[in-house]
Amino acid sequence: AERYESAVEDLLQLRQKVAVQIAITIESRIQLTEGLQASRLPTENLDAWSAYHRGLWHMFRFNGRDNEVAAELFRQAARRDEQFARAHAGLSFTHFQNAFLRYSGDLDNQRDLARQHAEKSLELDPLDPFVNLTMGRSSWLDGDLEIASTWLERSLELCPNYATSLYNSALINGFLNGGEECEARINKAMALSPVDPLNYAMYGTRSISHLVRKEYEKAIPWADIAVKQPTAHAHVSIVAALANGLAGQTEAARGHAARVLAKDSNYTQQTFFNSFSFRDPETRSAMQSCLDGLAIPSE
Numbered sequence: 001a002e003r004y005e006s007a008v009e010d011l012l013q014l015r016q017k018v019a020v021q022i023a024i025t026i027e028s029r030i031q032l033t034e035g036l037q038a039s040r041l042p043t044e045n046l047d048a049w050s051a052y053h054r055g056l057w058h059m060f061r062f063n064g065r066d067n068e069v070a071a072e073l074f075r076q077a078a079r080r081d082e083q084f085a086r087a088h089a090g091l092s093f094t095h096f097q098n099a100f101l102r103y104s105g106d107l108d109n110q111r112d113l114a115r116q117h118a119e120k121s122l123e124l125d126p127l128d129p130f131v132n133l134t135m136g137r138s139s140w141l142d143g144d145l146e147i148a149s150t151w152l153e154r155s156l157e158l159c160p161n162y163a164t165s166l167y168n169s170a171l172i173n174g175f176l177n178g179g180e181e182c183e184a185r186i187n188k189a190m191a192l193s194p195v196d197p198l199n200y201a202m203y204g205t206r207s208i209s210h211l212v213r214k215e216y217e218k219a220i221p222w223a224d225i226a227v228k229q230p231t232a233h234a235h236v237s238i239v240a241a242l243a244n245g246l247a248g249q250t251e252a253a254r255g256h257a258a259r260v261l262a263k264d265s266n267y268t269q270q271t272f273f274n275s276f277s278f279r280d281p282e283t284r285s286a287m288q289s290c291l292d293g294l295a296i297p298s299e
Helices: 006-024 025-037 048-059 062-082 087-101 106-126 129-141 146-159 163-175 180-190 197-212 216-227 234-246 250-263 271-275 283-294
Strands: none
Touching: 048 062, 048 087, 062 087, 087 106, 087 129, 106 129, 129 146, 129 163, 146 163, 163 180, 163 197, 180 197, 197 216, 197 234, 216 234, 234 250, 234 271, 234 283, 250 283, 271 283
């Protein structure tokens, strides 16, 4: 359904571009199919390809137990094919998740492992969009949003229709207070991958694109859709609490905040801002005041 234009002398280059964009557009479907096929095989019989795709299925469930299963499957894939860059990229993603969602008590070690596996995957295949994505995510963990943005742009140069990199790039733009760019990129990501395993995060990012522009009423419906997705995590519920609270919908905001604390009594504002590092002082201050009113502890 896409339309492409090119000079006659560039037709061969255009053909390559179209092929790459088609491949990445159907990648989520390939992952689902390969994951289902691999789930029917005994774990010990999985080859590197099957172990990797079975690992993706577990990784995208976004809970600690499945994330550890995913990590072991990625390790199995890496053992069976030492040149398999995406096995290490997958491991980087699981360590990112351990740090981002605090599945591990040693967050510094998880950040280091996310970086090490991302760098290993880059060494094996520097032209893989997923590999460059994990480099960006590891930089995000380190708090270097500008470097993270550079890696995500590199991923998109390699594959402009890579929905996961578009989503991550949109979110980084939101942290840097680029609400309009955040909205444009997340809309494209959602259009490219409407049944993406990260759809809850895409809806949440769409909400953030409005939050950073103080369009609080517009942020509510997207956040409320995000929290209803089965794999939505606590940070998404806090985005929903902020959207509702800043728009004056106090009762709804308190409900979202209370559900977070009921599941994790140690959750604090610092937990949220460590992962969602909004740079604009005014935006961050408004969010902190809102979370104070919702009884989310500051530390």
